[in-house]
Amino acid sequence: MKRSAAADNIIRAVVLAAVLVILMIPAYYSDRVYAYFPFFAVLILTGASVLLTLAVRRRIRFESDHGDSECERGMSVPLSMDIVNDSRLICPRAVAFIYITDVLGGTDSVTPAAFTMAARGASDFSFDIRMDHIGEYKAGIRSVELYDFLGIFRFPLDISEELSVAVMPRKRDDLEFELSEQSISESMDQKAAVVNDGFDYSGVREYAMGDSMKRIHWKISAHSPHYMTKLTETSMRNDLSIIIDPAAPVTDRETLACLYDTVMETALAAVRTAEHGETDYQVFFKGKDGTVESMVPKSDEDEKLLVRHAAVISPIVGEDEINGPAVMREEAMVSGGSSNLILVTSCIYEELTDELIAARQFGRNIHLVYVIEHGLDSRSREEKTAGLDALNEYDISVSIFEADAPEEQI
Numbered sequence: 001m002k003r004s005a006a007a008d009n010i011i012r013a014v015v016l017a018a019v020l021v022i023l024m025i026p027a028y029y030s031d032r033v034y035a036y037f038p039f040f041a042v043l044i045l046t047g048a049s050v051l052l053t054l055a056v057r058r059r060i061r062f063e064s065d066h067g068d069s070e071c072e073r074g075m076s077v078p079l080s081m082d083i084v085n086d087s088r089l090i091c092p093r094a095v096a097f098i099y100i101t102d103v104l105g106g107t108d109s110v111t112p113a114a115f116t117m118a119a120r121g122a123s124d125f126s127f128d129i130r131m132d133h134i135g136e137y138k139a140g141i142r143s144v145e146l147y148d149f150l151g152i153f154r155f156p157l158d159i160s161e162e163l164s165v166a167v168m169p170r171k172r173d174d175l176e177f178e179l180s181e182q183s184i185s186e187s188m189d190q191k192a193a194v195v196n197d198g199f200d201y202s203g204v205r206e207y208a209m210g211d212s213m214k215r216i217h218w219k220i221s222a223h224s225p226h227y228m229t230k231l232t233e234t235s236m237r238n239d240l241s242i243i244i245d246p247a248a249p250v251t252d253r254e255t256l257a258c259l260y261d262t263v264m265e266t267a268l269a270a271v272r273t274a275e276h277g278e279t280d281y282q283v284f285f286k287g288k289d290g291t292v293e294s295m296v297p298k299s300d301e302d303e304k305l306l307v308r309h310a311a312v313i314s315p316i317v318g319e320d321e322i323n324g325p326a327v328m329r330e331e332a333m334v335s336g337g338s339s340n341l342i343l344v345t346s347c348i349y350e351e352l353t354d355e356l357i358a359a360r361q362f363g364r365n366i367h368l369v370y371v372i373e374h375g376l377d378s379r380s381r382e383e384k385t386a387g388l389d390a391l392n393e394y395d396i397s398v399s400i401f402e403a404d405a406p407e408e409q410i
Contacts, residue, residue, distance in 0.1 A: 052149060244310065247315070247349065
């Protein structure tokens with residue numbers, strides 16, 4: 001484990017003191033002045049090295065004209081950062097620790113980069129980072145350490161800068177799937193229209209990101225804690241709820257990120273399927289604040305909002321955690337339990353299958369999209385899909401997609 005600069009400096013100072021004591025021994029037993037020369041030479045050189053380094057340290061700064069970045073998954077993002085030496089002395093050696101977070105917010109990697117700087121010079125840290133997973137990431141310089149001119153001591157610099165990188169889903173034709181005509185056209189929301197103020201509608205629901213402001217029911221919203229959106233007879237006829245299950249199997253972080261990529265991209269493929277069928281739809285998901293959120297993504301900007309608001313899938317660790325059934329129950333409260341369902345998940349578990357069967361028995365048309373890990377052998381694949389047999393008995397259609405290979409397997 002790497003020692004801190006302070007601890008390392010203390011050890012080196014003790015060693016230096018021991019060297020000075022050793023150098024004093026010959027001078028102590030000698031009556032000649034030049035016997036003290038080695039002692040004073042080491043002391044003066046070390047002191048001068050430290051003082052000059054501290055002077056340089058005060059004139060080093062960080063600058064960057066590179067703002068927050070955005071790219072599509074699989075693309076590279078150029079990052080540019082400069083460390084500038086404003087002093088009249090050279091910077092003999094320094095080390096910058098460059099880092100990037102992973103999709104779960106933890107540190108993915110820290111890379112030390114040694115550099116030097118001339119007087120009134122700068123060191124350019126321009127590099128490309130390939131972004132293989134969807135999400136919001138931080139990248140930058142975590143810390144900088146400056147070595148003295150003799151290379152004995154190192155001093156941390158007050159430099160810690162980061163840039164944000166938003167990685168968006170790819171539009172993938174290979175993840176599109178067909179829905180039955182029944183799932184697209186038949187829902188329990190085919191209700192008779194009610195004429196009110198010259199506008200045919202059959203209900204309201206809470207406003208979701210992406211809804212047109214023209215569809216807000218202002219009278220009801222005035223007496224509600226949230227804006228309410230009008231549901232017209234036309235929009236209710238083909239109502240579809242797309243649910244993203246936040247649950248995931250227990251696996252390593254890289255595989256989890258690959259599953260998350262495919263889950264999000266498949267959910268957006270379902271959105272495009274609904275749009276092509278001119279179906280009114282709404283996406284339900286677990287937000288990063290731990291609550292169930294919904295939105296109606298209609299554009300690339302809406303998709304970016306979805307990525308920024310949605311929580312990363314993760315193994316369920318407690319009863320209080322929101323999972324697919326919890327999202328389904330929240331959706332049922334909004335839709336009245338009558339919309340067609342597309343549920344995208346990377347994990348099949350008993351509570352989820354029970355909730356899907358109950359919804360099917362209630363008369364809802366359901367399509368399950370199941371994302372599995374890359375490269376499973378036939379036995380593991382069979383074990384992963386064993387829980388689907390119960391769904392087939394209730395005429396719940398299923399599509400199975402394989403996630404991309406983890407980076408270390410490519």
